[in-house]
Amino acid sequence: MAKVKTHFxxxxxxxxxxxxLGRCSNCGAWGTLVEEEIPSDKVDRKNRVNLAGQVAKVERLNQVELEExxxxxxxxxxxxxVLGGGVVPGSMVLIGGDPGIGKSTLLLQVSGQLAGEGVVLYVSGEESAAQIKLRAERLGVEDDHNFLIYPETDMTHIRKAIDDYGPEYVIIDSIQTMQQPDVNSAVGSVAQIRETTAELLQIAKTNGITIFVVGHVTKDGAIAGPKILEHMVDTVLYFEGDNQRSYRLLRAxxxxxxxxxxxxxxxMQQEGLTEVLNPSEMFLEERMEATTGSAVVVALEGSRPILVEVQALxxxxxxxxxxxxSSGIDRNRVSLIMAVLEKRTNILLQNQxxxxxAAGGVKLNEPAVDLALAVAIASSYREAETRLTDAFVGEIGLTGEIRRVPHIEERITEAQKLGFKRIFIPKNSLKKMLKIEGIKVITVQTLREALDLALS
Structure with missing residues (x-):
């Protein structure tokens, strides 16, 4: 009997x-090498064929017909x-998140709604049909004849089911439980995930079927499996949140x-996930009056301005x-702002x-948070209260200048809607001064000037 050849x-x-090797020579991760059998050279490699038997062909770019x-x-x-305006037919979407965060709940609710647009095939490798039905009743998912449930993990049977029923939407929950019978590797291994994802991608692209895939995450928060998994799909969504809190954040x-x-x-409620249409009120609802070390920033998440409280002690x-x-704000950004405060405003922070x-569990990554962060730190250090109706927007340079940020008009309007009376913005952000009823726009050029006005 020939010896089985393996690699890691x-x-x-x-x-x-x-x-x-104890450490991967490519990415430097420790303890990630897994032994796998080397596939035979005689493996039949099939062309990209759709369910109707049509084979992909070479076409000139100017001859490709573009359908709307x-x-x-x-x-x-x-x-x-988050998807950019809705579900794109023929796309492949990967959703990752911690266990119990609500990935399956979200997709089950979405599946119930998509069943009104076409046939949905919900493939689960973690639950039986009865368990899915029980959860669907709790979530109030309508019993539609277009909603098909298939508790299966074998990709051969799953492909046949897709061929037989011709669904427009397929949900795979989860990719780590699926297996290819002709791959000699354990379920959830790198080889299994890679081959399963490749076949699902081929099904999606050649047949115009939208496929949603649930992915488990590692203890570091990354999606389990090879990094190529994220490169192959069209969209990667992360479901974030704390199991101790009811709020969840879906980020692309x-x-x-x-x-x-x-x-x-x-x-997250008893009847499932419900939308929070005004996140700003949620992030500010527990803010206290007459406190130090608190400032509100009008951050921008995509096209949506959100008001978030920045706290500092x-x-x-x-x-x-x-x-x-730091939590929710990059630690290097905090160190940089504190260095600028010490150098440009004579606040001694090296022994503090x-x-x-960032309150509410949201992550703030844009430079516009700099001014609110600096005001919160200075307020805590000086024991000077900030006004409850003040908001701050602006990037801080290393020389202490307040630099312009984009979409300033939308930020001012959002602050005015929530009852803020003053907003501090960079002096060069507006080409012409805005006069919005109910809010005073204060332009500042330097960090020292902003602190003098905000903490006076």
Whole structure:
């Protein structure tokens, strides 16, 4: 009997090594090499053929017929927003998130709505048909004849079911439970995930079927399996949140058909996920009056302005080196702003511990948060209260100047809608001064000027 040949594949990046290494030579991850059998050279490689038997062919670019394919909108506007305006037919969407965060709940609700637009095939490798039915009744999903349930993990049977029923939408829950019978590897391994995803992608592109795939995540928050999984699909969505809180954030980190900056906000309730149409009120509802170390920023998530409270606590350090701890804001950004504060406004922070967070669990990545962050830190250090009706927008340069940020008019309008009386913005952001009823626009050029006006 011939000896079975094996090699080692990194579960993080997919790199192949002929011998076991403790650390992957490509991505540097430790303990990620998994032994797999080398596939036979006699494996039958099929052309890209759709379910009707049509084979892909070479075409000139000017001869390709472009059909106008409208997006399919669900009744969940937050979901439509993150996808870029709705579901694109023939696309493949990967949704990742922590266990119990609500991935299956969201897709089950979406499936019930898409069943009104076409046939939906819900393939589950983790639940039986009765369990899915029980959960659907709890979520109020309508019993539509176009909603098909298939508890199966074998890709051969799944492809046959797609061929027999011709669905417009397919949900795979989850990709780590699916298996290719001709791949000699354990379920959930790199080889299984890679081959299964490749076949699903072929089905989606050659037949115009929209496929949603649920992906498990590692302890570091990345989607489990090879990184090529995220490269193959059209859209990658991350479902974020805390199991101890009812709010969930749906964020796009890759989207070939829309922006990657959009954010959808949901609240987990007994009857399932419900939309939060005004996230700003949610992020500000527990803000206290007459407090120090608090400032509100009008952040922009895609096309949506959101008001978020930035909190800071500055205390004398008891260690040799001052600590910088942050949640929801990049720690390097906090260190940079504190260095600018110390150099340009003569606030001694090198012997102070700083704890900074964005309230509500949201992550703030854009430069416009700089001014609110600086005001919150200075307010905590000086024990000077900020006004409850003040908002701040602006990027801070290393020389202490307040730099312009985009979409300033939308930010001012959003602050005015929520009852804010003053908003601090960069001096050069507006070509002409706006006069919006009920809010005073204060333009500032330097960080020192902004602190003098905000903390006076």
């Amino acid at each position: 594949v990194c579960s993080n990046c997919g790199d192949i090594s002929q011998r076991y 394919v409208p997006r399919v909108k669900t009744k969940i506007e937050e979901f439509n927003r 980190v890759k989207n070939r058909f829309g922006s990657t900056n959009e954010l959808g906000v949901f609240e 500055v205390t004398p350090t008891v260690f040799g080196n001052a600590q910088r701890t 511990d700083a704890y900074v967070r």
